[in-house]
Amino acid sequence: xxxxxxxxxxxxxxxxxxxxxxxxxxxxxxxxxxxxxxxxxxxxxxxxxxxxxxxxxxxxxxxxxxxxxxxxxxxxxxxxxxxxxxxxxxxxxxxxxxxxxxxxxxxxxxxxxxxxxxxxxxxxxxxxxxxxxxxxxxxxxxxxxxxxxxxxxxxxxxxxxxxxxxxxxxxxxxxxxxxxxxxxxxxxxxxxxxxxxxxxxxxxxxxxxxxxxxxxxxxxxxxxxxxxxxxxxxxxxxxxxxxxxxxxxxxxxxxxxxxxxxxxxxxxxxxxxxxxxxxxxxxxxxxxxxxxxxxxxxxxxxx
Amino acid sequence: xxxxxxxxxxxxxxxxxxxxxxxxxxxxxxxxxxxxxxxxxxxxxxxxxxxxxxxxxxxxxxxxxxxxxxxxxxxxxxxxxxxxxxxxxxxxxxxxxxxxxxxxxxxxxxxxxxxxxxxxxxxxxxxxxxxxxxxxxxxxxxxxxxxxxxxxxxxxxxxxxxxxxxxxxxxxxxxxxxxxxxxxxxxxxxxxxxxxxxxxxxxxxxxxxxxxxxxxxxxxxxxxxxxxxxxxxxxxxx
Numbered sequence: 190x191x192x193x194x195x196x197x198x199x200x201x202x203x204x205x206x207x208x209x210x211x212x213x214x215x216x217x218x219x220x221x222x223x224x225x226x227x228x229x230x231x232x233x234x235x236x237x238x239x240x241x242x243x244x245x246x247x248x249x250x251x252x253x254x255x256x257x258x259x260x261x262x263x264x265x266x267x268x269x270x271x272x273x274x275x276x277x278x279x280x281x282x283x284x285x286x287x288x289x290x291x292x293x294x295x296x297x298x299x300x301x302x303x304x305x306x307x308x309x310x311x312x313x314x315x316x317x318x319x320x321x322x323x324x325x326x327x328x329x330x331x332x333x334x335x336x337x338x339x340x341x342x343x344x345x346x347x348x349x350x351x352x353x354x355x356x357x358x359x360x361x362x363x364x365x366x367x368x369x370x371x372x373x374x375x376x377x378x379x380x381x382x383x384x385x386x387x388x389x390x391x392x393x394x395x396x397x398x399x400x401x402x403x404x405x406x407x408x409x410x411x412x413x414x415x416x417x418x419x420x421x422x423x424x425x426x427x428x429x430x431x432x433x434x435x436x437x438x439x440x441x442x443x444x445x446x447x448x449x450x451x452x453x454x455x456x457x458x459x460x461x462x463x464x465x466x467x468x469x470x471x472x473x474x475x476x477x478x479x480x481x482x483x484x485x486x487x488x489x490x491x492x
Numbered sequence: 493x494x495x496x497x498x499x500x501x502x503x504x505x506x507x508x509x510x511x512x513x514x515x516x517x518x519x520x521x522x523x524x525x526x527x528x529x530x531x532x533x534x535x536x537x538x539x540x541x542x543x544x545x546x547x548x549x550x551x552x553x554x555x556x557x558x559x560x561x562x563x564x565x566x567x568x569x570x571x572x573x574x575x576x577x578x579x580x581x582x583x584x585x586x587x588x589x590x591x592x593x594x595x596x597x598x599x600x601x602x603x604x605x606x607x608x609x610x611x612x613x614x615x616x617x618x619x620x621x622x623x624x625x626x627x628x629x630x631x632x633x634x635x636x637x638x639x640x641x642x643x644x645x646x647x648x649x650x651x652x653x654x655x656x657x658x659x660x661x662x663x664x665x666x667x668x669x670x671x672x673x674x675x676x677x678x679x680x681x682x683x684x685x686x687x688x689x690x691x692x693x694x695x696x697x698x699x700x701x702x703x704x705x706x707x708x709x710x711x712x713x714x715x716x717x718x719x720x721x722x723x724x725x726x727x728x729x730x
Binding site for chain 1: 496519520523524526527528529566567568571573575577605606607608609610611613614615621622623624
């Protein structure tokens with residue numbers, strides 16, 4: 190086991206008594222590694238000179254290039270805006286109806302709207318606006334609207350938000366009616382969509398609906414909601430009272446769910462994203478809301 | 493000194509290692525305490541209200557930070573999705589901060605006010621009921637667990653010790669303010685006098701008769717990233 194290499198050892202030797210003289214070679218580092226290492230050291234110094242690097246007592250070295258992340262971000266944003274400027278200027282100037290008539294501009298607006306919808310709206314309204322029944326988040330892909338499905342109303346809804354205002358009716362839950370009366374009301378509401386089991390109860394509910402409880406004040410004399418606007422007693426502007434005579438149910442069609450809505454009320458909340466936003470600031474610009482309105486209008490139910 | 497000498501003497505090696513790391517630490521960390529531009533001067537920052545503070549502790553307890561960051565970086569794609577990039581000032585009262593870098597879920601730095609309380613209630617109960625493709629686990633116990641906040645004054649005192657400017661009045665009224673914020677109908681004049689009138693006050697969990705852990709967590713989530721008034725903030729070249 191004589192030294193086969195002509196290399197210096199560290200002088201450390203193990204197991205010499207056993208006849209295995211293990212020694213530690215002090216080999217030089219491989220050249221490629223050593224020079225790469227020196228190169229990284231030199232690069233570090235170059236970097237210190239060019240880029241922000243060393244913290245000082247009251248600031249930091251700014252570097253010769255004057256680069257800053259926030260500046261780069263500002264330039265990026267500006268460049269992206271400049272790229273879209275021609276289309277965006279027209280979107281800003283034209284009304285929603287005018288944009289809807291210009292096919293290529295509409296495509297541009299809707300592709301922007303789709304991206305915004307994915308992050309801001311889809312969590313509640315589902316991707317593609319299919320709605321989420323469990324939470325009372327309305328579908329946007331059908332032609333059943335609480336506040337109106339024309340472009341300007343959709344814009345207003347996104348811009349200012351909406352609040353449901355169905356009051357509680359049951360005593361103890363904030364209302365003024367007994368269990369029996371709430372049951373009667375439920376029976377009448379079910380009768381509007383031809384699902385009543387008890388004609389006498391529905392008859393009593395009818396009296397309450399158009400009398401003491403005043404449901405017709407919002408839902409209309411025929412119970413077909415506040416935005417149809419075709420029946421006597423429909424209030425204007427719309428208060429978001431749904432049509433009770435059709436098969437579309439925001440919180441579910443089950444009699445127990447209908448009863449819960451009457452007993453405890455419903456206060457669905459659509460956040461405001463533009464000028465109506467108070468506590469959280471305006472998340473979306475008028476331009477973005479325009480694109481969103483066009484996209485939502487185009488989901489299938491726009492009027 | 494040859495490395496041979498250093499390597500053969502453990503005490504010497506330990507001492508020299510400590511010296512080297514200390515230099516690195518001093519150069520990198522110490523200036524941060526003195527450089528004035530580290531924390532931007534902004535309008536609107538305030539310490540957490542008691543309810544938000546307990547909610548933040550629940551956020552940490554449940555390990556939300558394992559999947560959610562709270563740091564919007566200054567890139568265009570991030571700003572377009574999440575809003576204005578995060579400022580150092582926005583986490584100056586955070587001990588510890590929740591910046592993170594792991595994003596299995598989305599960044600939450602500006603989640604406040606983005607979705608309604610009703611959405612959050614459904615989402616915490618069973619995330620897939622509202623977002624079918626979500627991989628987030630359910631947190632149904634939050635709604636059922638009454639909030640424990642007997643020690644809220646202590647929590648605030650500890651934070652005050654490390655520099656959060658809680659006043660003696662804020663600490664003394666902690667329980668009252670917590671209860672006021674968790675109800676939609678309570679009198680909140682004291683709360684808004686002590687923390688400003690922008691404090692979102694609501695029955696966050698949809699259960700008027702009890703203050704649950706969900707109340708606290710939602711109060712915290714609904715204020716995240718909403719404090720700084722960006723209309724008055726001018727980005728300096730930094």
